[in-house]
């Protein structure tokens with residue numbers, strides 16, 4: 001049986017409320033065996049997936065670092081720590097440096113995205129349909145009906161992406177981004193904060209990859225539950241989309 005190792009990259013900033021639960025949900029997917037049909041083949045193949053979790057604490061001021069140390073000691077994940085808060089982009093960049101899997105999958109530490117979607121995200125990569133898969137919240141998957149203004153902001157940023165990079169994505173800002181690690185080899189990543197999503201997307205599209213989208217489920221959280229992103233984060237995202245159209 002073929003064994004493929006994938007790394008779950010988890011940025012963590014003040015997520016003590018959900019951290020143990022999300023790690024448990026990710027670990028529940030640790031023993032995945034998938035039957036796939038590679039694109040260039042006629043026979044199904046069984047693949048066993050080996051999971052590693054790389055969590056990066058981004059200077060949290062709550063109990064997150066202590067929880068991560070405990071989980072790391074218990075062998076549930078590998079944890080790395082930023083001395084100061086730098087932003088999601090910086091946390092993902094640290095995680096990429098330590099990941100050893102041939103496939104990388106980004107997983108936020110809140111409970112908005114559901115690890116039970118992993119087979120859907122991994123299959124197209126394993127089958128050779130595309131080395132990059134995004135889980136889309138706008139392809140008919142089950143979802144909690146969240147804020148209208150967020151949906152509008154997401155659709156606007158996705159539209160700008162499609163116009164500038166000649167694509168037909170439905171959800172550029174999704175946190176569920178999954179890729180073969182070679183896709184990012186030699187790709188400079190500069191984002192420190194939430195501009196990471198447009199930066200990665202822009203650079204992947206510019207290199208000629210076609211992104212494969214699959215429907216995922218989504219349970220957005222309320223601001224009272226710790227949701228951070230606001231309309232203000234839209235501006236750096238828009239700027240990143242325009243800038244990376246012209247520079248690398």
Ligand SMILES: Nc1nc2c(ncn2[C@@H]2O[C@H](COP(=O)(O)OP(=O)(O)O)[C@@H](O)[C@H]2O)c(=O)[nH]1
Pocket residue numbers: 010011012013014015058085086087088089091107108109110112226227228229
């Ligand atoms: N807001 C925020 N999230 C960070 C930061 N560094 C890492 N993260 C993590 O990045 C992920 C996405 O952030 P989140 O606040 O959930 O974004 P939102 O759900 O879109 O509001 C979460 O797993 C955070 O813990 C940071 O500086 N600020």
Ligand SMILES: [Mg+2]
Pocket residue numbers: 108110112
């Ligand atoms: Mg979130």
